[in-house]
Amino acid sequence: MTESKKASESESKLAWIVTPADLNRHGTLFGGQLLAMCDRVAAMAALRHSRLDCVTVSIDKVDFVAPVHNGYILDMTSRVHFTARTSMEIYVEAYAEEPRSGDRDLVCEAFFSFVAVGAHNRPIPIPQVELETERDKRLNKEAKARYDARKAGRAQARTAIIDKKD
Numbered sequence: 470m471t472e473s474k475k476a477s478e479s480e481s482k483l484a485w486i487v488t489p490a491d492l493n494r495h496g497t498l499f500g501g502q503l504l505a506m507c508d509r510v511a512a513m514a515a516l517r518h519s520r521l522d523c524v525t526v527s528i529d530k531v532d533f534v535a536p537v538h539n540g541y542i543l544d545m546t547s548r549v550h551f552t553a554r555t556s557m558e559i560y561v562e563a564y565a566e567e568p569r570s571g572d573r574d575l576v577c578e579a580f581f582s583f584v585a586v587g588a589h590n591r592p593i594p595i596p597q598v599e600l601e602t603e604r605d606k607r608l609n610k611e612a613k614a615r616y617d618a619r620k621a622g623r624a625q626a627r628t629a630i631i632d633k634k635d
C-alpha cells in the first residue's frame with residue numbers, strides 16, 4: 470500500500486441528465502435520488518484513493534440548496550479531504566446546469582465517510598491523504614473535529630440502541 474496520496478489523484482466526477490423518472494411529485498429532482506448519485510461519486514473517490522473495497526459508513530451535513538428541474542444536467546465532484554486509519558471523509562458538491570443558457574447553480578453539498586474493508590468486511594488501513602488546497606486544509610480541520618467528537622461519544626450516538634434500553 471502507498472503511504473500517502475494527493476487529494477487531486479482521486480478526485481472524481483459524475484454527470485447525469487435529469488429525466489421524468491428522477492422527479493418527485495413537485496416535478497423537481499427527488500432528494501434521495503440526488504443523494505444516491507452523490508454516494509456513487511463519493512465511492513469513486515474512496516476507491517481511487519484506497520484502491521481497496523470501500524463501504525459508506527455515514528453521511529454528515531447534507532444540504533439541498535436549490536431545486537433541480539427536469540432536463541437539467543447535474544455535475545457532481547468528490548474529493549477526499551480527511552483520512553484516519555481505515556476511514557476517510559469525502560466532500561461532494563453538485564451543480565445543476567440549465568441546458569439552454571448554460572447557467573449553473575450549486576444544488577447540493579454533503580460529507581461522506583467511507584471505510585476500506587478486507588476479508589470478512591473488517592476495516593483495513595488506507596493511504597493518508599496529502600492536502601493540496603486551502604479548501605482541503607479547512608475541510609480537513611472540520612472533519613478532524615467531527616472524527617474526534619464521534620470517537621469520544623460514539624456509544625451515546627446510537628439512538629436506536631439507547632431507545633431499546635428505555
Ligand SMILES: CC(C)(COP(=O)(O)OP(=O)(O)OC[C@H]1O[C@@H](n2cnc3c(N)ncnc32)[C@H](O)[C@@H]1OP(=O)(O)O)[C@@H](O)C(=O)NCCC(=O)NCCS
Nearest residue numbers: 524525526527553554555556557582584586590591592619
Ligand atoms: C463500516 C464497518 C465495517 C465498520 O465497522 P466497525 O465495527 O464500526 O469498525 P471500527 O469500530 O473498527 O471502525 C472502523 C473505522 O470506521 C469508522 N467509523 C465507524 N463508525 C463510523 C461512523 N458512524 N461514522 C464515521 N466513521 C465511522 C471508525 O472511526 C474507524 O475509523 P478509523 O480506523 O479511521 O479510526 C461497519 O460499520 C459496516 O459494515 N457498516 C455497513 C456499511 C455498509 O454496508 N454500507 C453501505 C450502506 S448500507
